[in-house]
Amino acid sequence: MQTVQTDLIILGGGIAGLWLLNRVRQAGYDALLLECDNLGGGQSIRSQGIIHGGTKYALNGVLTQASNTIANMPQRWRDCLNGSGELDLTATKVLSDAHYMWSKGSLGSKMTTFFASKALKGRVDSIAEQDRPRVFKNKGFRGSLYKLNELVLDTPSLIHTLAKPHQDRIFLNSKDNTRINTDNQGQIQSIELTDRKISIQAQRYILTAGEGTQALLDRWKINEPQMQRRPLHMVVVRHGADLPTFAHCISTGSKPVVTITTHPAGENEQAWYLGGDLAETGVNRSPEQQIAEAKKTLQQLLPWIELPNARWASFRIERAEPKQSSLTRPDSAFAQAVHNGIIAWPTKLALSPDLADQILQQLKQQAVVPKYIADLQRLTDLPHPDIAQPVWESLF
Numbered sequence: 115m116q117t118v119q120t121d122l123i124i125l126g127g128g129i130a131g132l133w134l135l136n137r138v139r140q141a142g143y144d145a146l147l148l149e150c151d152n153l154g155g156g157q158s159i160r161s162q163g164i165i166h167g168g169t170k171y172a173l174n175g176v177l178t179q180a181s182n183t184i185a186n187m188p189q190r191w192r193d194c195l196n197g198s199g200e201l202d203l204t205a206t207k208v209l210s211d212a213h214y215m216w217s218k219g220s221l222g223s224k225m226t227t228f229f230a231s232k233a234l235k236g237r238v239d240s241i242a243e244q245d246r247p248r249v250f251k252n253k254g255f256r257g258s259l260y261k262l263n264e265l266v267l268d269t270p271s272l273i274h275t276l277a278k279p280h281q282d283r284i285f286l287n288s289k290d291n292t293r294i295n296t297d298n299q300g301q302i303q304s305i306e307l308t309d310r311k312i313s314i315q316a317q318r319y320i321l322t323a324g325e326g327t328q329a330l331l332d333r334w335k336i337n338e339p340q341m342q343r344r345p346l347h348m349v350v351v352r353h354g355a356d357l358p359t360f361a362h363c364i365s366t367g368s369k370p371v372v373t374i375t376t377h378p379a380g381e382n383e384q385a386w387y388l389g390g391d392l393a394e395t396g397v398n399r400s401p402e403q404q405i406a407e408a409k410k411t412l413q414q415l416l417p418w419i420e421l422p423n424a425r426w427a428s429f430r431i432e433r434a435e436p437k438q439s440s441l442t443r444p445d446s447a448f449a450q451a452v453h454n455g456i457i458a459w460p461t462k463l464a465l466s467p468d469l470a471d472q473i474l475q476q477l478k479q480q481a482v483v484p485k486y487i488a489d490l491q492r493l494t495d496l497p498h499p500d501i502a503q504p505v506w507e508s509l510f
């Protein structure tokens with residue numbers, strides 16, 4: 115058995131693990147990341163890529179804790195994207211510099227006043243008719259339209275940008291061949307790559323495995339924190355129109371009826387990716403029923419739109435988050451220290467910077483300082499994971 119010593123092991127290479135790897139390396143820690151499949155291949159590559167500023171959580175007219183925690187995320191990401199932030203994301207593709215919010219008919223006066231209020235200043239702007247996105251430049255559109263201070267990123271290029279500088283520290287190892295060795299107090303002694311006869315020892319073991327974290331906690335025999343899964347039934351329509359659309363449709367409820375993002379697909383196509391309430395309430399529908407519902411929703415909300423050569427698909431996915439009472443949405447990123455581990459869920463892609471802050475803070479509080487330099491020569495036989503394919507490619 116070869117032993118490798120490092121400061122931190124990160125288990126799971128979605129947005130949380132990759133963002134963290136960049137931040138801890140920057141802070142001087144030696145760190146290795148183990149991924150059991152493709153990078154970003156859980157929720158991250160399937161996310162809509164919206165860097166929320168919290169407006170979606172204010173649709174009941176109240177600024178909740180969730181909407182306040184997330185309010186400064188767009189600016190942090192924008193700084194990274196223009197090269198002046200904590201990480202260099204200048205190579206990441208921005209799909210849209212703004213996300214929009216529209217209603218089919220006019221909004222009630224209560225919401226109109228709220229959106230114009232001081233509390234939402236800088237987060238929500240009204241928009242002149244000539245500046246509307248193409249999809250809303252139609253005589254048939256009679257609703258309200260707002261521009262949000264949010265942006266939408268191309269998730270494959272984001273994953274690629276974060277993985278590239280640290281490729282030599284990101285390894286592929288199957289779950290079945292990864293053993294967590296603990297002592298009788300529950301402290302992790304090492305992570306053993308059983309088929310490679312390699313044992314990796316670290317000062318701290320950080321679980322950023324998304325939905326896979328539950329299985330890791332079970333193997334580690336840790337009962338708290340608990341994880342919750344919130345299921346979604348997403349719809350993708352790939353088509354030949356050039357109609358970039360990034361918007362939540364709002365109605366009287368506290369959640370968007372549907373959220374549309376648009377992604378380049380294949381050579382000359384686009385994919386509209388549909389989430390929001392359609393995906394939440396669609397979990398009990400069959401794929402055929404869900405696609406029929408999506409078609410009906412678009413026909414009702416955007417009746418003037420035609421999508422040539424449209425091909426439809428749906429798929430199910432679970433959001434993995436820290437457990438809340440009554441399956442509600444968590445407010446902020448979550449990181450909890452347990453023994454010599456840290457268990458982490460960002461709860462939103464947009465909150466990955468906040469998650470990394472929390473983890474760095476915990477390392478500081480626990481007086482974990484950079485100490486080791488891993489002997490990467492001992493790991494040269496380990497393969498490196500690929501980047502996952504987005505659903506608008508893999509489903510068609």
Ligand code: FAD
Nearest residue numbers: 126128129130156157158161162163164324326462463464
């Ligand atoms: P994941 O992306 O799931 O990554 C976990 C990784 O761990 C995976 O690569 C997996 O293979 C790996 N893994 C699992 N088990 C192990 C193991 N035992 N060992 C090693 N590796 C392991 N958030 C936003 O801010 N904006 C959005 O627009 C948005 N849209 C979303 C749309 C959908 C459909 C969904 C499902 C979520 C969306 N989210 C969005 C939420 C966001 O995607 C997630 O909060 C975020 O991607 C979670 O990242 P993660 O790294 O924790 O998990």
